[in-house]
Amino acid sequence: MNEPDTASSLLDVRGLEVSFGRAKAVDGISFDVRRGETLGLVGESGCGKSTTALALMRLLRDVRLGGEARLDGVDLLDLDEDSMRARRGADIAMIFQDPGTALHPMIRVGDQIVETLNAHIKLSRDEAHRRAVDLLRQVGIAAPEERFFAYPHEMSGGMCQRAMIAIAMACSPRLLIADEPTTALDVTVQAQILDLLRELTGGLGMGVILITHDLGVVAGMTDRVAVMYAGVIVETAPTTALFANPAHPYTRGLLHSIPKLDGGWDEPVPTIPGSVQGAMELSGCRFVPRCPRASEACKAVPALREIAEEHFVACWNAP
């Protein structure tokens, strides 16, 4: 983490800071995403996951950004608005949680794809139309020729999310950010959309940041995971290692407090006491008020340290 292999990393984020007024929503986080890798960004609401995503997309207004985020060496935070606009959709694309509000309600779905294509690629009208229909087909929309002319309200939530994915994939971005892409969907539809994402991003060497609070989705979809708490990354590790040996007390708490499907039903569900505190109010480790292992050492901010290969944790008392 401290010295990433920049040769293979697609996105390299160093000390990213996002402040709204005096509040630091994201407080100096560093991570990288490699080509062809899916990185899971997990944590509870308010921990800064979505703010991180929006900062990388440069979609936040009236905030102060700090640090750097290099996509293939180019610092996204340093680009002027025009150069950023040229990259958004082309090099870096995003899928949002609620497809119902992310799509324009009064523009036909097909035209929304065409719009993205036209913004970045020189295509004739017919060619753009054909590409859009192809994309709709690729994301598993039945009768794509007819669906091209549908408005978002004429489609189900799952269909709209497929259309959003088609828009995001239209220009084959190098980095895809999916922010809770299946949270608003039913579980059987979620399974379809996750399969689709896996299939589409798998062969392309695309880097993916998957933001989710659902540790089941993380387990099935990601190669590595970064766990966020109150604006900082508290642990990062390859997915299997994180689930097998969670080191940070917060990660452990999160994993234990998931209700199990296969037993222990009459036992109380383990909990993490309290709730997330505002980032401003605390000095030292932010998890202290909820932490079973808190000690004197926790008055100082813990930095990420490597405890196993590629497994980093920011905790003074982790094993």
Next chain:
Amino acid sequence: MLERPMSEILIKAAGVARHYRLSEHRTLRALDGVDLEIHRGATIGLVGESGSGKSTLGRTLVGLQKPTLGKVVFDGLDTASPDRAALAKLRRQRQIIFQDPSSALNPRMTIGDTIVEHLRVQGWTRADARARAAEMIEQAGLSAAFLSRYPHEISGGQRQRAVIARAISTDPAFIVADEPVSALDVSTRAQIMNLLRKLQADRGTTMLFISHDLSVVAHMCRDVAVMYLGRIVEIAPRAGLFETPRHPYTAALLSAIPLPDPVRERTRVRTVLKGETPDPAARPSGCSFHPRCPRASELCRTTDPKMRPIGDRQQVACHHPLD
């Protein structure tokens, strides 16, 4: 979870249907003939995807909606034609907890005033209602100091505790909990689940626990009913339902749940259903699950399967149930 030995039926739905007329020729059947009995002190889980009618059933059981057909019997009382005294009792005795605690609380009222108002409507004096509010907020795991707070000043989990305090303040015999933990974060979710379990055990409240999350339901209820397009398609004790689901839809639901275990998650075989839940206003013929069902036969296209007993206390509405 903790069932009492007595097996008296507290609430019963018999052939309950709820239709919405969309136009002259189109009727949406949100509920399409539901039979359900809940014994006193029991908690039944109700699972299904959006549009399956779970919330409509919950709202109908507490009397927020009237059934178009069929009837709801509560404690021996037909809820359709009660006299005034019976109506007051029915209101007091049946409560509902909603998914989103922010919209269930008046933003301009303190938590204390919200609970007091709820009791005043039931005829409590102001002084008694205040004392009761303080007692209830503590049972819900918050200190009495929270009574003077406004909803926006407290966290989502604390708001849900306030909503629960209000619901239990009239000592209801029956509570519908409609996705009570779905809007909450993982760590808060576990806290609220434990609170509901404790209240249920301490007070012996009968509950219908609605959730789209089967793992949450497993921790809250001994028996689980699965809904699809306005009907209950399977009902069984939780172990039976999870280990030997009989309805292909139940099996597909279970297999679609992502497990928080990368090793199992990567090796398991999934039954991914084709398509999505059909529009309840255009219900397929025969078994309404047949267009998505891997086991569908000609019979399923034409004939509606009736609910029938199968195995140990399990019931399923399917022509070709799984073994």
